[in-house]
Amino acid sequence: MSKLKVYNSFIRDKEEFVPLVAGHVGMYVCGPTVSGESHLGHARPYITFDVIYRYLMHLGYKVRYVRNITDAGHFEEEGREAVDKISTKAQIEKMEPMEMVQKYTNLFHWAMDKFNNLPPSIEPTATGHIVEQITMTEELIRAGYAYQVNGSVYFDVKKYAEKHDYGKLSGRVIEDLLETTRELEGQEEKKNRTDFALWKAAPPEHIMRWKSPWGEGFPGWHIECSAMSTKYLGKQFDIHGGGMDLLFPHHESEIAQSTICNHVPPARYWIHNNMITINGKKMGKSYNNVIRLTEMFSGDHPMLEKAYSPMTIRFFILQTHYRSTLDFSNEALQGAERGMKRLMEAYEWLKQAEPGNQISTTKD
Amino acid sequence: MSKLKVYNSFIRDKEEFVPLVAGHVGMYVCGPTVSGESHLGHARPYITFDVIYRYLMHLGYKVRYVRNITDAGHFEEEGREAVDKISTKAQIEKMEPMEMVQKYTNLFHWAMDKFNNLPPSIEPTATGHIVEQITMTEELIRAGYAYQVNGSVYFDVKKYAEKHDYGKLSGRVIEDLLETTRELEGQEEKKNRTDFALWKAAPPEHIMRWKSPWGEGFPGWHIECSAMSTKYLGKQFDIHGGGMDLLFPHHESEIAQSTICNHVPPARYWIHNNMITINGKKMGKSYNNVIRLTEMFSGDHPMLEKAYSPMTIRFFILQTHYRSTLDFSNEALQGAERGMKRLMEAYEWLKQAEPGNQISTTKD
Numbered sequence: 001m002s003k004l005k006v007y008n009s010f011i012r013d014k015e016e017f018v019p020l021v022a023g024h025v026g027m028y029v030c031g032p033t034v035s036g037e038s039h040l041g042h043a044r045p046y047i048t049f050d051v052i053y054r055y056l057m058h059l060g061y062k063v064r065y066v067r068n069i070t071d072a073g074h075f076e077e078e079g080r081e082a083v084d085k086i087s088t089k090a091q092i093e094k095m096e097p098m099e100m101v102q103k104y105t106n107l108f109h110w111a112m113d114k115f116n117n118l119p120p121s122i123e124p125t126a127t128g129h130i131v132e133q134i135t136m137t138e139e140l141i142r143a144g145y146a147y148q149v150n151g152s153v154y155f156d157v158k159k160y161a162e163k164h165d166y167g168k169l170s171g172r173v174i175e176d177l178l179e180t181t182r183e184l185e186g187q188e189e190k191k192n193r194t195d196f197a198l199w200k201a202a203p204p205e206h207i208m209r210w211k212s213p214w215g216e217g218f219p220g221w222h223i224e225c226s227a228m229s230t231k232y233l234g235k236q237f238d239i240h241g242g243g244m245d246l247l248f249p250h251h252e253s254e255i256a257q258s259t260i261c262n263h264v265p266p267a268r269y270w271i272h273n274n275m276i277t278i279n280g281k282k283m284g285k286s287y288n289n290v291i292r293l294t295e296m297f298s299g300d301h302p303m304l305e306k307a308y309s310p311m312t313i314r315f316f317i318l319q320t321h322y323r324s325t326l327d328f329s330n331e332a333l334q335g336a337e338r339g340m341k342r343l344m345e346a347y348e349w350l351k352q353a354e355p356g357n358q359i360s361t362t363k364d
Numbered sequence: 365m366s367k368l369k370v371y372n373s374f375i376r377d378k379e380e381f382v383p384l385v386a387g388h389v390g391m392y393v394c395g396p397t398v399s400g401e402s403h404l405g406h407a408r409p410y411i412t413f414d415v416i417y418r419y420l421m422h423l424g425y426k427v428r429y430v431r432n433i434t435d436a437g438h439f440e441e442e443g444r445e446a447v448d449k450i451s452t453k454a455q456i457e458k459m460e461p462m463e464m465v466q467k468y469t470n471l472f473h474w475a476m477d478k479f480n481n482l483p484p485s486i487e488p489t490a491t492g493h494i495v496e497q498i499t500m501t502e503e504l505i506r507a508g509y510a511y512q513v514n515g516s517v518y519f520d521v522k523k524y525a526e527k528h529d530y531g532k533l534s535g536r537v538i539e540d541l542l543e544t545t546r547e548l549e550g551q552e553e554k555k556n557r558t559d560f561a562l563w564k565a566a567p568p569e570h571i572m573r574w575k576s577p578w579g580e581g582f583p584g585w586h587i588e589c590s591a592m593s594t595k596y597l598g599k600q601f602d603i604h605g606g607g608m609d610l611l612f613p614h615h616e617s618e619i620a621q622s623t624i625c626n627h628v629p630p631a632r633y634w635i636h637n638n639m640i641t642i643n644g645k646k647m648g649k650s651y652n653n654v655i656r657l658t659e660m661f662s663g664d665h666p667m668l669e670k671a672y673s674p675m676t677i678r679f680f681i682l683q684t685h686y687r688s689t690l691d692f693s694n695e696a697l698q699g700a701e702r703g704m705k706r707l708m709e710a711y712e713w714l715k716q717a718e719p720g721n722q723i724s725t726t727k728d
Contacts (some may be wrong), residue, residue: 232460
């Protein structure tokens with residue numbers, strides 16, 4: 001097997017990739033929160049990790065690629081209240097939350113197919129792993145790194161940071177975090193403002209709720225990935241991937257949770273793709289500058305000069321190194337369209353030029 | 365809204381369809397066990413209920429169509445041991461069970477798309493509802509209709525039958541059942557041979573296992589549908605569908621479970637499709653006479669004279685009333701192929717003949 005070097009966000013450097021078990025790779029990538037339609041920004045991680053997945057298999061590795069669906073527990077951190085994104089959106093759309101989850105999961109799968117992304121080996125859902133998330137939360141309480149208040153459970157970041165390097169992955173400094181983290185709902189319950197929820201007590205009007213040792217509630221966002229990666233890839237696995245926007249607090253918190261429960265850091269190589277920007281600003285719902293994938297494919301959006309095919313978008317995304325930002329523009333997309341056309345023409349030409357065909361490829 | 369009559373298996377007669385809430389229909393249909401590739405026999409219920417779903421919407425109803433994925437807990441009842449189908453098959457295929465579940469779920473979705481079946485509103489999984497199944501089992505124990513033995517929990521059918529008509533749906537007589545039900549593993553734990561498992565203690569080698577109040581184990585097959593239909597459609601809903609082979613013990617057991625927990629029978633109308641047969645024998649894995657859908661589409665099977673398109677198969681299935689058996693034969697499929705061609709030609713002709721087009725449809 002030829003040698004592979006990867007940039008590991010954890011050490012901020014390139015290093016040789018050596019899997020834990022020769023010939024096998026376990027890879028976990030954070031998947032979508034299915035509370036809305038995927039936009040162009042969402043296309044980047046899944047196309048990036050599709051290429052990484054294909055390349056690892058091309059090198060001869062047997063890869064177990066796990067990519068989750070977040071269908072519960074992703075808190076809105078922009079507003080003042082920590083509420084469940086799925087539940088909130090479902091109230092807006094006047095649907096049973098799982099009906100909305102199904103709609104957007106189907107749309108997500110449809111778009112992934114259009115991009116010619118291979119499906120992951122396992123696509124676990126947060127709601128499908130409530131038992132595992134509760135078990136892990138119980139373990140964290142038992143280990144002394146989590147505490148219960150009013151039916152909610154929080155991870156004690158300050159205590160964790162006493163013996164562990166919280167912030168190493170994302171480059172945050174715990175002392176700064178203790179000072180500057182924004183005030184959010186539930187803060188009065190927390191020992192410190194950096195602490196994050198493992199389980200939230202559900203207010204009476206909250207639709208999505210499950211029984212737990214702490215009463216009815218719903219899981220925190222970070223715990224699902226720790227629970228599911230441990231279940232399907234083991235206490236330690238090779239690659240953890242996702243967008244750079246997940247470095248903090250999501251991946252940092254995953255490391256803390258998994259390290260306490262499994263006594264070993266979860267992943268050996270952390271790979272992060274950079275963001276898609278519009279006029280230099282990250283594309284994201286909170287910035288109100290998103291172009292949905294259905295709009296990209298149809299051209300039906302004021303910022304679009306024309307429709308762009310899924311393969312043009314794939315080519316556009318892969319033209320730039322995954323660790324660099326990629327700025328959206330009609331010009332760049334049309335450049336990608338032309339570039340892909342040239343590439344496909346060259347590929348056709350090379351096929352015709354194969355030995356045995358009319359055109360010779362030898363130099364004489 | 366025009367009147368609709370349906371044959372209700374529960375009363376063995378046709379009756380007028382009146383939904384619980386005017387204008388709305390809740391419909392639950394038993395979905396596939398994803399321990400293997402779907403075969404022709406599996407196509408029938410999903411095509412049948414797709415037409416029923418479309419017809420209800422055509423009549424103006426807002427329909428919530430729930431169809432589950434059984435990815436745990438479906439016991440092999442053919443052999444002597446009650447084991448989990450998914451876990452057993454995963455050991456044969458040397459995969460993590462959920463990796464196999466993902467593979468066959470993806471293949472199932474692919475085939476449903478080929479058949480032009482609309483996706484259901486919600487497609488819940490058994491593993492995604494462990495908490496709900498445990499809660500329902502606890503309720504059944506509390507109500508006195510279930511008992512725990514060695515970490516497994518069984519439903520007490522004899523006790524239920526004292527005050528309820530167990531066997532009404534499937535036409536079984538409880539006294540006969542108490543005498544004739546086959547001996548299966550776990551019988552020595554049961555009070556009576558008719559009792560069925562709500563939760564099974566997992567032996568050490570069992571891969572799929574969850575924590576429960578009775579130790580680590582996995583849910584029984586019947587409880588998942590009671591838990592999921594209650595969660596997404598309420599204590600009582602309009603239509604419950606599935607193949608006639610599910611009448612007993614599956615649907616009969618669902619009625620018993622739900623009636624105790626919810627104090628009302630789960631569904632008002634029970635609709636069952638009949639089986640696809642080969643030489644008069646039900647097509648099924650246990651009869652070793654299945655033709656998989658991929659084989660139907662490719663023609664690559666000794667019993668097939670040619671490949672049949674998904675639309676030909678859809679037409680073949682819909683040519684026969686869903687309550688009649690449908691015998692597989694190349695002749696019948698080729699007849700369906702010709703019939704569909706004629707239908708499509710007539711449709712094209714009618715489109716051309718629309719007012720404003722060249723050909724007149726008036727009789728003068």
